[in-house]
Amino acid sequence: MYNKNTAIIKNDEVMPGHWLLCLDSPDIARAASPGQFLHVRCSRTLDPLLRRPLSIYCADRERGRVYILYRAAGRGTALLAGMRPGDRLDVMGPLGKGYTLPSPGRSVAVIGGGIGAAPLFFLLSEIKAIYSGRLENVAVFLGAATGELLLASQTAALGFSPYTATDDGTVGFKGSVIDLYIDTNGSKVDRIYACGPPPMLKSLSRALGPDIRAEVSVEERMGCGVGACLSCVCKVREGAGEEFRYAHVCKDGPVFSIQDLFF
Ligand SMILES: Cc1cc2nc3c(=O)[nH]c(=O)nc-3n(C[C@H](O)[C@H](O)[C@H](O)COP(=O)(O)OP(=O)(O)OC[C@H]3O[C@@H](n4cnc5c(N)ncnc54)[C@H](O)[C@@H]3O)c2cc1C
Numbered sequence: 389m390y391n392k393n394t395a396i397i398k399n400d401e402v403m404p405g406h407w408l409l410c411l412d413s414p415d416i417a418r419a420a421s422p423g424q425f426l427h428v429r430c431s432r433t434l435d436p437l438l439r440r441p442l443s444i445y446c447a448d449r450e451r452g453r454v455y456i457l458y459r460a461a462g463r464g465t466a467l468l469a470g471m472r473p474g475d476r477l478d479v480m481g482p483l484g485k486g487y488t489l490p491s492p493g494r495s496v497a498v499i500g501g502g503i504g505a506a507p508l509f510f511l512l513s514e515i516k517a518i519y520s521g522r523l524e525n526v527a528v529f530l531g532a533a534t535g536e537l538l539l540a541s542q543t544a545a546l547g548f549s550p551y552t553a554t555d556d557g558t559v560g561f562k563g564s565v566i567d568l569y570i571d572t573n574g575s576k577v578d579r580i581y582a583c584g585p586p587p588m589l590k591s592l593s594r595a596l597g598p599d600i601r602a603e604v605s606v607e608e609r610m611g612c613g614v615g616a617c618l619s620c621v622c623k624v625r626e627g628a629g630e631e632f633r634y635a636h637v638c639k640d641g642p643v644f645s646i647q648d649l650f651f
């Protein structure tokens with residue numbers, strides 16, 4: 389884990405209310421894996437005091453660049469959106485436990501909802517490399533509120549043809565991405581990778597049989613980002629019944645097996 393004062397290379401609004409941030413950080417780019425996040429100080433003052441957790445959208449190891457795709461959701465991310473190329477940004481990372489990468493050729497489904505699809509782009513780039521570009525066993529499902537917020541073109545640029553769903557029906561299936569997944573694919577994959585809002589993960593959890601492996605990334609508000617403050621705890625199953633222990637989303641996650649979570 390590094391704590392770096394990085395240079396901003398780019399920070400552009402790429403979809404309404406969403407920015408793509410590019411940072412010059414060779415160490416973080418080299419160390420990062422899909423599903424991990426950066427803890428970002430969004431201002432040069434102590435207001436807001438806490439860093440904001442943002443997933444690594446992509447890491448270009450050759451050029452030493454790390455990308456974050458974020459929605460301006462509130463004060464911290466709005467300040468971040470105001471930063472310009474050449475400004476410096478204090479980031480910690482890569483943090484957390486990411487996705488377990490599949491063995492070549494295993495059939496996988498990758499399901500993203502809204503801005504929750506951001507870390508899946510990095511996952512898809514890694515899968516593409518592991519599978520040597522043979523992508524027939526990889527099904528990608530993307531959902532968003534409306535067509536202009538789908539990450540479909542970014543995914544297509546990597547060589548995947550995503551199934552798409554929008555709440556308003558402007559693009560693809562009208563309805564939830566989980567309903568689309570069930571309609572299209574059912575349960576015929578070895579592993580599912582997902583990231584999205586809590587209702588989406590809850591409905592995925594209900595749709596899956598007990599023997600399907602699914603890894604999902606969850607979001608909690610965070611303080612320290614490194615397991616020291618307890619602000620991000622969530623319950624995870626201990627054993628087969630209703631027994632549980634508390635886990636840190638920042639350190640033990642943000643990626644968990646869906647079977648271990650309580651919804
Ligand atoms: C591991 C992890 C990875 C994330 N990756 C991304 C990403 O790649 N892109 C992205 O746009 N967002 C991501 N988020 C959510 C992002 O952290 C929040 O949107 C951000 O912290 C909001 O800060 P703010 O000051 O702008 O908003 P605030 O003013 O603090 O809050 C605005 C809204 O955002 C919600 N919010 C605040 N903190 C979080 C949080 N930690 N998780 C979820 N919702 C929150 C609040 O409930 C409120 O509705 C991630 C969150 C986690 C935990």
Ligand code: FES
Pocket residue numbers: 609610611612613614615616617618619620621636637638639
């Ligand atoms: S954010 Fe402090 S323990 Fe997770």
